[in-house]
Amino acid sequence: MRAGYLEKLAEVIMSVEGNGGAGVGTSNRGGTPYNNNATATATNNHQWEMVEASLYCLTAVSREACARVKSVSNAVRGGRDSPVSGDGTATASGLTQLAGMICAGGAQSASGRHPLVLSGVASFLGGYSAIWALSCPPPSILQILSYLSLAIAVPAAMEAAGKSVRSVAIASASMLSSAANSTPELYDGISATLAQAMDAALATGNAKAMNNVAEG
Secondary structure, three states: OOHHHHHHHHHHHHHHHOOOOOOOOOOOOOOOOOOOOOOHHHHOHHHHHHHHHHHHHHHHOHHHHHHHHHHHHHHHHOOOOOOOHHHHHHHHHHHHHHHHHHHHHOHHHHHHHOHHHHHHHHHHHHHOHHHHHHHOOHHHHHHHHHHHHHHOOOHHHHHHHHHHHHHHHHHOHHHHHHHHHHOHHHHHHHHHHHHHHHHHHHHHOOHHHHHHHHHO
């Protein structure tokens, strides 16, 4: 999926988090952050539908976008040029920036707009787990997992968050395992974050949420 289309959707979603914080990624194809000049009124609660719809659209095209980014990553590892290098790089950078901003704002921020916005965010974070595994350092993966753990407590987002914990944990398992083996501090952080997710799922009593987190 072309980075330009994703950028337009990201601009709307960024208006939810407002000044949520710096993202994990930093730039779009022009080398500057996705701007935050989307329709300002999208931050109003009565327009949460616009944000939820943008999240839905982003998640719907996640498979294609992830495939594009994986293609670029595989080409780089193989010492080859990829015909979609520029667009794939822009896609990964823009999406990681968006994920970082969302997570910095906290699950309460999205839930405050509407519980379905939080559910949409949870699905988005799970849908792009392959990109996080390729583009984010371990601390950023833990930030995503921590966000999802908080989202599990909200009934409207419970199952989506549980599924996304599973997706992110599986996609990032190899990277997190290597980081844990090489850095004791990260080992403690990874253990604590996974325990947080499992405790959150157990507290819901929801079998689907518990199974998804356990499988992750």
